[in-house]
Amino acid sequence: MIDDGRNIVLLSDVAKDKWSILYFGYASCPDVCPTDLATLNQTLGLMEEANKLQVVFVSVDPKRDVGNLNAFVGRFNTGFIGLSAEEEVLAAMTKSLGVYHEVEKTKQRALTENHSQHKSMKMTMKKNVNYLINHTASYLLLNPNLELIGLLTNPHRAPKMAKALDLIIETLD
Numbered sequence: 001m002i003d004d005g006r007n008i009v010l011l012s013d014v015a016k017d018k019w020s021i022l023y024f025g026y027a028s029c030p031d032v033c034p035t036d037l038a039t040l041n042q043t044l045g046l047m048e049e050a051n052k053l054q055v056v057f058v059s060v061d062p063k064r065d066v067g068n069l070n071a072f073v074g075r076f077n078t079g080f081i082g083l084s085a086e087e088e089v090l091a092a093m094t095k096s097l098g099v100y101h102e103v104e105k106t107k108q109r110a111l112t113e114n115h116s117q118h119k120s121m122k123m124t125m126k127k128n129v130n131y132l133i134n135h136t137a138s139y140l141l142l143n144p145n146l147e148l149i150g151l152l153t154n155p156h157r158a159p160k161m162a163k164a165l166d167l168i169i170e171t172l173d
Contacts, residue, residue: 001058001083001093004069011056011146014081018054019169021152022140024099026061027072032137037076039156040139044077046162049169059084060094060101060135097148101135141165143172 001009011020021040025033037057044050057073059065062084065072069082085093094101139152139161150168152161 001085001089002062002066003083004067006066009083011083014056014083015054015142015144015146017144019049019052019144019165019173020054020056020142020146022056022058022097022142024058024060024094024101024135024140025137026059026133026135027065027068028061029133034076036137036139036156037073037080039158039161040080041077042158043156043161043165044079046158047166049166049173052169052173053165055080057082058090058093060090060133062086062090097140099136099140101133104132104134106131141168 001011003009014020023033023036023040025036027033040055044053044055047053055073055077057069057080059069059082065082066084069084073080073082084090093099137154139156140148141150141152143149149172152164
């Protein structure tokens with residue numbers, strides 16, 4: 001895997017003998033990823049065993065995300081770690097874990113946000129968007145040996161997930 005500086009990072013070094021939640025997504029995701037990361041942050045806040053858990057966001061869009069991952073995940077929780085991988089490594093990793101991701105081409109267009117209604121700021125921002133990525137929106141739970149223990153699927157409800165994760169960690173740790 002790689003970090004924002006394109007340095008090679010081993011998941012075992014990141015997890016540091018902790019339980020891990022892997023979440024595969026991308027920073028420019030318009031809705032699902034931000035919601036799920038916010039839910040993960042809320043879940044950690046409700047857990048008794050949160051100090052035994054490391055959240056790792058794995059970008060399925062390294063072209064756009066590498067260099068921006070820490071800033072993106074840091075908006076939700078500064079303890080979250082953002083990583084990605086080169087396309088071939090990412091494809092092998094997602095396949096082995098049963099994680100789906102696929103680029104969906106969209107028409108070349110510019111999303112425009114007009115802030116002219118603000119007296120102190122008149123500006124228009126344009127951002128080119130020509131693809132979205134459909135992807136698995138589940139959390140993958142790995143034990144400290146990096147073995148896949150569980151898959152938390154939608155709907156993600158922080159109170160229920162916190163109880164379930166605490167129970168799993170207390171029981172299997």
